[in-house]
Amino acid sequence: MWSSLPRLLGGVPLTLQLVGLALAGGALVAFGTALMRLSSNPVLRGIASGYVFLFRGTPLLVQMFLIYYGLGQFEWVRGSFLWTVLREPYWCAILAMMLNTGAYTSEILRGAIQSVPHGQVEAARACGMSRALAFRRIVLPVAIRQMLPAYGNEIILMVKASSLASTITLMEVTGLARRMIAQTFAVFELFILAGAIYLLINFLAARLIRYAEWRLTPYLRARA
Amino acid sequence: MRKMFAALAIGAIVAAVGTVAGVADAKDWKKIRIASEGAYPPWNSTDPSGKLIGFEVDLAKDLCARMKAECEFVAQDWDGIIPALQQGKYDAIMSAMTITDERKQVIDFTVPYGTEPSSFGVLKGSPLQSSLDLKVEAVDLAKETPENKGALDRLAAALKGKTVGVQVSTIQANFMEKHLPDVDLRTYDKIENAGIDLVSGRIDTLFGDRSVVEAIAKNEPDKVVLVGPNISRGVLGEGIGLGVRKADADLKALFDKAIQESTKDGVVSKLSVQHFGYDIAVK
Numbered sequence: 001m002w003s004s005l006p007r008l009l010g011g012v013p014l015t016l017q018l019v020g021l022a023l024a025g026g027a028l029v030a031f032g033t034a035l036m037r038l039s040s041n042p043v044l045r046g047i048a049s050g051y052v053f054l055f056r057g058t059p060l061l062v063q064m065f066l067i068y069y070g071l072g073q074f075e076w077v078r079g080s081f082l083w084t085v086l087r088e089p090y091w092c093a094i095l096a097m098m099l100n101t102g103a104y105t106s107e108i109l110r111g112a113i114q115s116v117p118h119g120q121v122e123a124a125r126a127c128g129m130s131r132a133l134a135f136r137r138i139v140l141p142v143a144i145r146q147m148l149p150a151y152g153n154e155i156i157l158m159v160k161a162s163s164l165a166s167t168i169t170l171m172e173v174t175g176l177a178r179r180m181i182a183q184t185f186a187v188f189e190l191f192i193l194a195g196a197i198y199l200l201i202n203f204l205a206a207r208l209i210r211y212a213e214w215r216l217t218p219y220l221r222a223r224a
Numbered sequence: 225m226r227k228m229f230a231a232l233a234i235g236a237i238v239a240a241v242g243t244v245a246g247v248a249d250a251k252d253w254k255k256i257r258i259a260s261e262g263a264y265p266p267w268n269s270t271d272p273s274g275k276l277i278g279f280e281v282d283l284a285k286d287l288c289a290r291m292k293a294e295c296e297f298v299a300q301d302w303d304g305i306i307p308a309l310q311q312g313k314y315d316a317i318m319s320a321m322t323i324t325d326e327r328k329q330v331i332d333f334t335v336p337y338g339t340e341p342s343s344f345g346v347l348k349g350s351p352l353q354s355s356l357d358l359k360v361e362a363v364d365l366a367k368e369t370p371e372n373k374g375a376l377d378r379l380a381a382a383l384k385g386k387t388v389g390v391q392v393s394t395i396q397a398n399f400m401e402k403h404l405p406d407v408d409l410r411t412y413d414k415i416e417n418a419g420i421d422l423v424s425g426r427i428d429t430l431f432g433d434r435s436v437v438e439a440i441a442k443n444e445p446d447k448v449v450l451v452g453p454n455i456s457r458g459v460l461g462e463g464i465g466l467g468v469r470k471a472d473a474d475l476k477a478l479f480d481k482a483i484q485e486s487t488k489d490g491v492v493s494k495l496s497v498q499h500f501g502y503d504i505a506v507k
Contacts, residue, residue, distance in 0.1 A: 069417070069420055069421075072420070072421070072424035072425075072426065073420075073424065078424060078425060083425075087425065087426055088426075089410075089426070167413065169389075169410040169411060169412060169421075171411075175411075178303055178392065179392060179393070179411060181303070181304075181307070182303050182392050182393025182397075183326070183393070185306050185307055185310070185330050187304070187307040
């Protein structure tokens with residue numbers, strides 16, 4: 001069992017890359033989507049709501065298959081510049097995970113922005129800040145602080161969701177475990193090891209989120 | 225209280241393991257459950273209603289009639305097909321599984337009921353169509369002749385830097401890892417998905433059982449062609465048999481007898497011609 005650990009750990013960099021890039025891209029998507037959902041323009045609101053509805057309402061596995069196997073069926077996709085990206089299972093997995101987490105995170109962010117007390121915004125305006133400046137200096141920092149616990153959940157879910165990338169030929173931790181099971185038939189041992197690796201990654205991720213929360217809430221500490 | 229919970233938890237685990245291990249009781253084999261992937265035509269596939277069909281399903285009917293047993297087919301994903309046999313979810317595997325030394329370490333095989341070489345499938349007009357054509361009929365990996373060595377070297381040269389698709393946990397995947405470690409290998413859970421990726425251009429070639437590559441080429445007649453020599457034996461194994469648990473020597477004996485009779489009576493050849501267009505029976 002332990003002898004297969006080094007080979008299995010070889011999948012960790014890929015798992016971390018998938019999660020890291022998907023979360024980074026997803027954060028940008030989420031920011032744009034949350035702003036669109038909060039805008040007064042009904043078209044922007046509609047587009048954002050439709051996107052969230054679609055990607056929150058369907059399984060990530062289905063999204064991954066549609067992007068990987070589905071888009072590749074169209075001649076015009078294969079002929080276009082898109083194919084340089086969509087040809088690679090790596091980018092297909094990141095794209096699917098990014099769009100999926102973007103939808104969830106945008107809702108977390110929207111809720112957090114709306115939960116910022118009105119009084120704080122009014123105070124900022126009274127100090128002479130423009131709306132954009134008040135948003136940047138007051139609303140966004142407070143909202144990000146608010147969303148951290150829920151966003152921590154989302155990060156952990158993404159670490160686990162990265163295991164689905166093995167279904168489109170990527171050899172991350174789960175993919176390697178499945179390939180090694182195929183060679184040794186040691187199902188229990190290898191899946192337990194793979195599970196332990198995810199547990200460790202998520203333990204560290206949860207710690208990081210806790211630390212970020214602690215850093216961003218000095219006023220709560222001072223009071224306690 | 226804590227200790228009690230721990231004891232209960234351990235008890236539950238022991239009970240669960242006990243039921244799993246307890247299936248290997250003596251049986252009279254009147255009822256046999258056989259697992260098949262159902263995604264490897266013409267050996268086995270699934271019809272639109274979800275029923276398992278194919279050469280092996282038809283052959284199993286004949287074998288079970290000879291064994292006076294009632295057989296039931298169970299669909300099981302390929303990559304878990306051996307572990308689930310060991311856990312007693314069914315009694316035999318009949319899923320185009322080649323008899324290899326690695327697999328023999330964990331399960332037993334019946335005598336082979338079919339044999340087949342492996343071949344490559346490429347896109348029509350791709351450079352590999354000519355470079356993989358080694359101008360040799362067959363490569364027998366069990367024979368270390370200069371001709372075979374030269375053929376393997378030319379194969380390695382043709383595939384250098386190319387992306388090759390195989391199905392996970394197959395003899396073809398083992399062949400690639402052992403003989404051609406320098407190619408970019410992609411492993412698929414189903415060979416059909418490798419076919420999709422070949423057509424869309426994600427992989428340069430796929431490597432599988434000849435009949436299965438032929439079936440993919442037949443499905444996409446304008447795009448996919450079969451090339452290269454028939455490669456066989458060595459890591460590619462010694463024919464296709466039913467897999468059974470090591471403890472079930474009696475079941476293996478029953479199947480062995482039925483397969484030998486069925487081969488002798490020409491039923492295997494007849495069904496093979498019907499499904500493959502040629503004879504795969506072991507003579």
